[in-house]
Amino acid sequence: MIVRGEGVWLWDSEGNRYLDGNSSIWTNVHGHHHPTLDAAIRAQLDQVAHTSYLGFANPRASELAERLCGFFPEGTLERVFFSDDGSTAIECAVRMALQYRLNRRENRTQFIAFENGYHGDTLGAASLGGVGRFTATIGRYGLEVSHVGSIEELERLSPATISEVAAVIIEPLVQGVNEMRLWPRGMLAALRHWCDANAVHLILDEVMTGFGRTGTMFACQQEDVIPDFLCLAKGLTGGYLPMAATLTTGRIYDAFLGAADQAFYYGHSYTANPLGCAAALASLDVFENERTLESLQPKIARMTELLSDLSARHPEVHEVRQCGLVAGIELRRTDGSKFPVAERIGEEVCLAARKHGLLTRPILDTVVLMPPLCVSNDELEFAVNAIGAAIREGFGA
Numbered sequence: 001m002i003v004r005g006e007g008v009w010l011w012d013s014e015g016n017r018y019l020d021g022n023s024s025i026w027t028n029v030h031g032h033h034h035p036t037l038d039a040a041i042r043a044q045l046d047q048v049a050h051t052s053y054l055g056f057a058n059p060r061a062s063e064l065a066e067r068l069c070g071f072f073p074e075g076t077l078e079r080v081f082f083s084d085d086g087s088t089a090i091e092c093a094v095r096m097a098l099q100y101r102l103n104r105r106e107n108r109t110q111f112i113a114f115e116n117g118y119h120g121d122t123l124g125a126a127s128l129g130g131v132g133r134f135t136a137t138i139g140r141y142g143l144e145v146s147h148v149g150s151i152e153e154l155e156r157l158s159p160a161t162i163s164e165v166a167a168v169i170i171e172p173l174v175q176g177v178n179e180m181r182l183w184p185r186g187m188l189a190a191l192r193h194w195c196d197a198n199a200v201h202l203i204l205d206e207v208m209t210g211f212g213r214t215g216t217m218f219a220c221q222q223e224d225v226i227p228d229f230l231c232l233a234k235g236l237t238g239g240y241l242p243m244a245a246t247l248t249t250g251r252i253y254d255a256f257l258g259a260a261d262q263a264f265y266y267g268h269s270y271t272a273n274p275l276g277c278a279a280a281l282a283s284l285d286v287f288e289n290e291r292t293l294e295s296l297q298p299k300i301a302r303m304t305e306l307l308s309d310l311s312a313r314h315p316e317v318h319e320v321r322q323c324g325l326v327a328g329i330e331l332r333r334t335d336g337s338k339f340p341v342a343e344r345i346g347e348e349v350c351l352a353a354r355k356h357g358l359l360t361r362p363i364l365d366t367v368v369l370m371p372p373l374c375v376s377n378d379e380l381e382f383a384v385n386a387i388g389a390a391i392r393e394g395f396g397a
């Protein structure tokens with residue numbers, strides 16, 4: 001039972017303290033119980049907690065939409081559709097990408113996604129996913145999706161196939177659920193180029209990578225790429241409340257104007273919830289006031305040092321994959337072979353790390369280290385030491 005939080009720390013019901021090494025499943029950004037976020041939510045509560053966005057607007061949502069679009073050059077991403085979580089941000093992008101084609105009487109109803117990608121658990125989002133253990137049970141009952149493994153494979157698709165594609169979706173820079181696997185540098189820019197050349201829309205799933213995780217506000221900024229749809233969720237409210245946003249261009253927005261059958265019939269009851277918007281605005285304020293992005297670079301460098309040291313000391317650390325303040329530490333046998341899945345080594349190591357004050361979760365045998373961005377160098381060292389101690393105990397050395 002987790003009962004309390006402060007900064008990067010969480011307390012359980014027995015009074016034990018843990019560093020939140022997984023940012024409460026990749027959501028928390030500035031730490032728990034942050035005074036700015038807390039105050040913003042309280043102030044909004046004194047106004048109103050929730051009002052419907054169907055046919056109405058609210059000031060916090062308008063401000064937030066403006067702030068989010070402000071991260072991108074004028075004439076690019078300038079429209080925002082709010083929803084509730086990562087999966088719905090994706091559903092919304094995919095529905096828009098599809099209906100855009102239908103509204104324009106184009107015969108492009110297929111999607112391309114990447115093998116081992118993860119885009120959420122609702123049916124449409126899950127059908128885009130390429131991680132077998134999440135999608136095997138439901139089969140392929142969702143969208144019509146072709147999965148490719150690389151940009152090279154994409155480039156080999158036949159013109160006939162490409163002519164039916166509405167959009168490509170990708171997690172930029174790093175595939176989170178795929179044990180934190182990084183794309184080669186330049187891949188994202190090459191993908192944007194391919195999309196432009198083939199009149200295919202690009203959907204970026206920045207549900208995990210958004211809001212500073214990879215060292216820049218958004219991962220796409222590292223390769224100067226602007227997508228046609230940008231999906232944001234987890235860190236949007238600083239990890240406080242469930243809320244998501246799908247950003248798109250004016251051009252796509254315009255295709256939904258006019259006759260009633262052109263409209264985007266989509267919306268959730270809690271769309272643009274004012275408390276969520278207030279938290280999100282406060283989180284963006286903290287990015288400015290605490291100079292969060294500037295303070296990140298030295299922490300990222302320190303994390304690299306600490307993890308390379310960990311890897312040098314423990315032969316069971318097969319590979320460390322790091323992108324900004326996101327890291328995956330893959331454990332294997334010392335001969336390089338994988339542990340049998342049934343041994344659940346990753347889980348065992350994470351359970352052992354708890355005794356050393358670190359809370360995190362494995363993905364198979366990859367231990368994830370993704371602390372809130374407010375983590376200090378000392379706290380990073382504490383977290384990596386806990387993983388080291390857990391590995392030592394796990395392998396009885």
Ligand SMILES: *Cc1c(COP(=O)(O)O)cnc(C)c1O
Nearest residue numbers: 085086087118119120176207208
């Ligand atoms: C977590 C995640 C999602 C799904 O978000 P939910 O809020 O859990 O629905 C989608 N895409 C990526 C890349 C994610 O990490």
